[in-house]
Amino acid sequence: MRIAVFILVIESVYVSSATPSQQKSFHGHKVLDILPRTESELKSILNLIEEYELDVWYEPKNLNDSLHVHVEPEKLGQVLSHLKKLGSEVKVWIENVQKLIDGSFTPEDNLQRRVIMQRSLNLNKTYYNYSEIMTYLDYVQENARGVHVSQQVIGQSVKGRDLRVLKVSRSSNSAKKAIIIDGGIHAREWISLASVIWMMDKLVFNPRNDPDVKKLLKKFDFYLIPVLNPDGYEFSRTNDRLWRKNRRINSGSNCVGVDLNRNFDYKWNPNRGGSRNPCSTVYSGTRALSEPESAALASFINSLMGVDNGGRVQAYLNIHSYGQYWLYPWGFTTAYPVDRLDLDNLAQVAVTAIQKVNGKRFTVGSSRNVLYLAAGGSDDYAKGSAGVKYSYTLELRDTGAYGFVLPEKQILPACEETWAGVKAFALALAKS
Ligand SMILES: [Zn+2]
Structure with a gap:
């Protein structure tokens, strides 16, 4: 296997590094695994997701396939009680999202990473x-x-x-x-x-x-x-490990970003798997x-x-x-x-x-x-x-x-x- 080797000018590379304090914390955030058994149950779950502006990680591809949804700690109690009312099968898929993020990548201010970078780009x-x-x-x-x-x-x-x-x-x-x-x-x-x-x-x-x-x-x-x-x-x-959209400033909203993969011009329709709400992670x-x-x-x-x-x-x-x-x-x-x-x-x-x-x-x-x-x-x-x-x-x-x-x-x-x-x-x- 060939590894490409080249020298980087370190000074120009690190200008965009964030200080750790800028990073959003995901302590206490969970990912739930929900198994919708009928189409109407899924519709109710999707309405709940829209209402609470939750972030879907994984969409079910078949019947009997589950949905993964990321829930902030402050919404968790209410979301779980709604799901209970719907009679949905729910389990906690990821207990603590921050724990998953910690250690998953080398921060840019890590000295060891800089040393590696100076020598080569190990793809x-x-x-x-x-x-x-x-x-x-x-x-x-x-x-x-x-x-x-x-x-x-x-x-x-x-x-x-x-x-x-x-x-x-x-x-x-x-x-x-x-x-x-x-x-x-x-x-x-x-x-x-x-x-x-x-x-x-x-x-x-x-x-x-x-x-x-x-x-x-x-x-x-x-x-x-x-x-x-x-x-x-x-x-x-630099700021939010789980950011999905682009960084459009949406007029009339405090929420940033458009989901680029809901924005293309063929049968464009926010009501089909997208959203008209700029705060949604799938805003069209x-x-x-x-x-x-x-x-x-x-x-x-x-x-x-x-x-x-x-x-x-x-x-x-x-x-x-x-x-x-x-x-x-x-x-x-x-x-x-x-x-x-x-x-x-x-x-x-x-x-x-x-x-x-x-x-x-x-x-x-x-x-x-x-x-x-x-x-x-x-x-x-x-x-x-x-x-x-x-x-x-x-x-x-x-x-x-x-x-x-x-x-x-x-x-x-x-x-x-x-x-x-x-x-x-x-x-x-x-x-x-
Ligand atoms: Zn994607």
């Missing part, structure tokens, strides 16, 4: 901040040999951070069929960003050692967007594509699909955690896409490859399910509006033991299995 050792990741993109571009790497800024976040795309291709000006992969649309899903950076490293520095990568670059250009929601990601690092925004981050991605996909580009995008992968799923559209309706079988077949190839690495089982399915709809997702947009045939949402590790707070020691196995899945998927796509 699999820690979760890097936005500025470190951007430095790494420049490093990749400058040090690529035998493959062509270019960067493009496709827009800016609400707070003005660049949204960068890194293109990996066999030669310059390549205009092959394209695969777009993005990470970090939801701020707290850190493993998603780490996995995209890992893929970048494998594509750029591995073609000589890995004949599969060589094959893939003969067929495809890869467009990788490691940080789609940089403001949210930085906020989740004032209108479709109201956010610069989602608008930038939408226009980037469209530009590669437009007449000048001849509909180049064959696949779009939107990477999240957690739950271990490889999902295809639609999120907005219970209906399946007409080419469901094609999407299902390639997803099966991917999850089989994933399981071979560390034994982790991923489930293939459609984002929609009998119980839970979510409109305004980027996967629905890529397929429904832009016309990308193979559009998927990946939910990486785990199944809830750590949830969003996947510890650093799992970065390596998570990245390895995800890469195996993506590679197998792309090889199968090349043959399709």
Whole structure:
């Protein structure tokens, strides 16, 4: 395995570090596991979640699948008594969220981390901040040999951070069929960003050692967007580990942020798995594509699909955690896409490859399910509006033991299995 090595200018990297006092504490916060047995029970539970502005960690994908919801200590008594009235089956899934967070990542002011950073960027050792990741993109571009790497800024976040795309291709000006992969649309899903950076490293520095990568670059250009929601990601690092949305200041509300994955312009509908309440963690925004981050991605996909580009995008992968799923559209309706079988077949190839690495089982399915709809997702947009045939949402590790707070020691196995899945998927796509 090759580890990329480069020197970082430490002073410029730590300007955004927060003092520990800025960090929101999650002491006494719990995650409940609720098992809704009927559709009407689920509806009542969802109403309760909306009423108390609770944060859903995991949505049930099937009947007899449970819901994980994060509850603040001051709301716990009331929420539990409501659930009791509904007769719901409830257990405490995570006893103390802060305990889970403690020790799950190396703080930026940790001396040991600085020493490691000075020597190298060990991709699999820690979760890097936005500025470190951007430095790494420049490093990749400058040090690529035998493959062509270019960067493009496709827009800016609400707070003005660049949204960068890194293109990996066999030669310059390549205009092959394209695969777009993005990470970090939801701020707290850190493993998603780490996995995209890992893929970048494998594509750029591995073609000589890995004949599969060589094959893939003969067929495809890869467009990788490691940080789609940089403001949210930085906020989740410095202030609130469980932040999900972007950092939009919502007019007329004290609550910040829009859920970018409810903001896309295909069948946008806050009443379907989103919300019109700016305080909700799934706030859909004032209108479709109201956010610069989602608008930038939408226009980037469209530009590669437009007449000048001849509909180049064959696949779009939107990477999240957690739950271990490889999902295809639609999120907005219970209906399946007409080419469901094609999407299902390639997803099966991917999850089989994933399981071979560390034994982790991923489930293939459609984002929609009998119980839970979510409109305004980027996967629905890529397929429904832009016309990308193979559009998927990946939910990486785990199944809830750590949830969003996947510890650093799992970065390596998570990245390895995800890469195996993506590679197998792309090889199968090349043959399709
Ligand atoms: Zn997500």
